[in-house]
Amino acid sequence: TQLLEQSPQFLSIQEGENLTVYCNSSSVFSSLQWYRQEPGEGPVLLVTVVTGGEVKKLKRLTFQFGDARKDSSLHITAAQTGDTGLYLCAGGNQFYFGTGTSLTVIP
Amino acid sequence: DVKVTQSSRYLVKRTGEKVFLECVQDMDHENMFWYRQDPGLGLRLIYFSYDVKMKEKGDIPEGYSVSREKKERFSLILESASTNQTSMYLCASLPGQGGEGWNTEAFFGQGTRLTVV
Numbered sequence: 001t002q003l004l005e006q007s008p009q010f011l012s013i014q015e016g017e018n019l020t021v022y023c024n025s026s027s028v029f030s031s032l033q034w035y036r037q038e039p040g041e042g043p044v045l046l047v048t049v050v051t052g053g054e055v056k057k058l059k060r061l062t063f064q065f066g067d068a069r070k071d072s073s074l075h076i077t078a079a080q081t082g083d084t085g086l087y088l089c090a091g092g093n094q095f096y097f098g099t100g101t102s103l104t105v106i107p
Numbered sequence: 108d109v110k111v112t113q114s115s116r117y118l119v120k121r122t123g124e125k126v127f128l129e130c131v132q133d134m135d136h137e138n139m140f141w142y143r144q145d146p147g148l149g150l151r152l153i154y155f156s157y158d159v160k161m162k163e164k165g166d167i168p169e170g171y172s173v174s175r176e177k178k179e180r181f182s183l184i185l186e187s188a189s190t191n192q193t194s195m196y197l198c199a200s201l202p203g204q205g206g207e208g209w210n211t212e213a214f215f216g217q218g219t220r221l222t223v224v
Contacts, residue, residue: 004149006149009147033212033213040116040217040218041217041218042111042197042199042215042216042217042218043150043197043213043215044215045212045213048211048212088149088150090150090213094140094199094201094213095152095155095165095166096152096166097142097149097150097151097152098149099147099148099149100147100149
């Protein structure tokens with residue numbers, strides 16, 4: 001049983017479209033991290049969210065932490081081919097990782 | 108520039124062999140982790156260490172052991188490799204003392220893709 005479930009598992013979109021990736025759990029986390037992993041590389045941190053209801057923006061990426069600190073979302077505006085990769089959420093001091101969302105942005 | 112280095116990018120081993128995966132970090136971090144990554148399952152924690160000679164089991168420690176004799180090096184050992192241990196193995200290091208203070212960035216190595224035949 002996965003503590004952190006991500007949806008969708010796969011996403012293929014056209015360049016310029018918007019998308020949202022979800023990370024859900026039945027457990028409360030003190031913080032959640034979002035990582036992006038490119039083929040042949042280890043994951044790289046994008047953001048950490050700590051406060052329930054928090055919204056953080058990183059250029060075209062918007063991260064939200066649920067009020068109850070059990071879920072989070074990642075929204076990408078006007079996706080670019082460089083956004084292609086595997087997106088992972090993590091919680092519990094990074095003991096637990098989500099199932100991952102593989103994003104492909106088609107030119 | 109921070110760096111976590113895993114000794115091999117690709118390994119092919121036979122069933123029953125003893126396998127050593129090495130990880131070295133140059134950031135003087137107290138905490139080091141070993142995960143395996145499988146499609147659809149994300150990363151699963153095998154073992155972690157918060158200090159030299161200290162180790163704790165993660166979610167899936169069965170069939171694995173670890174060694175941390177020096178702060179910068181964390182080794183994962185497959186005592187007798189089996190085909191179900193074919194996977195991508197990722198090492199990470201994290202600064203800070205153990206417990207709730209680990210809301211910081213984990214730095215990952217590039218991974219070792221292990222195939223057991």
